[in-house]
Amino acid sequence: xxxxLCLLLICALLLFSLAGCKxxxxxxxxxxxxxxxxxxxxxxxxxxxTVAQTAIDNGWEADFETLKLMDQxxxxxxxxxxxxxxxxxxxxxxxxxxxAQAEKLTTxxxxxxxxxxxxxxxxxxxxxxx
Numbered sequence: 117x118x119x120x121l122c123l124l125l126i127c128a129l130l131l132f133s134l135a136g137c138k139x140x141x142x143x144x145x146x147x148x149x150x151x152x153x154x155x156x157x158x159x160x161x162x163x164x165x166t167v168a169q170t171a172i173d174n175g176w177e178a179d180f181e182t183l184k185l186m187d188q189x190x191x192x193x194x195x196x197x198x199x200x201x202x203x204x205x206x207x208x209x210x211x212x213x214x215x216a217q218a219e220k221l222t223t224x225x226x227x228x229x230x231x232x233x234x235x236x237x238x239x240x241x242x243x244x245x246x
Contacts, residue, residue, distance in 0.1 A: 149211040150203050156218035157196045163225045164193055171233035178239040185229065189221055 168186060176182045196214045199206045206214070 146208050146211075149208050149215070150200075150206075153196075153206075153211040153215040153218070154200045156215045156222070157193070157200045160193050160196065160218040160222045160225075163222045164189060167225045167230050167233060170230065174233055174235065175237040175239075176233045179237050182229070182233065182237075189225065189229075192217065192221055 164186075171177065171182060171186065196218050199210065199214045
């Protein structure tokens with residue numbers, strides 16, 4: 117379900133990011149901020165999907181703390197993608213916030229979560245003699 121949602125959001129992000137801007141009117145600055153937010157959100161979703169698949173491959177769904185962290189990140193990512201999908205409801209200051217939040221979460225996934233889940237989960241390992 118999340119993969120389908122993420123793929124749908126990625127498609128929406130790609131469509132929105134294709135809109136170009138030429139000048140620096142307030143509307144165009146707003147469009148630039150939107151595009152930056154959308155690109156950061158797209159990177160976050162792609163990184164999340166990669167980390168989630170790595171976690172599944174290595175048995176980390178057996179670790180409650182990792183699942184809890186991944187769910188928290190997914191919830192925040194959903195809030196950001198909602199802002200991308202409904203840009204008329206988001207002011208420029210919030211776009212800056214969502215962009216920064218997406219970048220922070222992407223860094224957390226790459227630096228904290230991915231190294232951990234790249235190894236087999238000790239809780240998923242069978243006990244000796246089994």
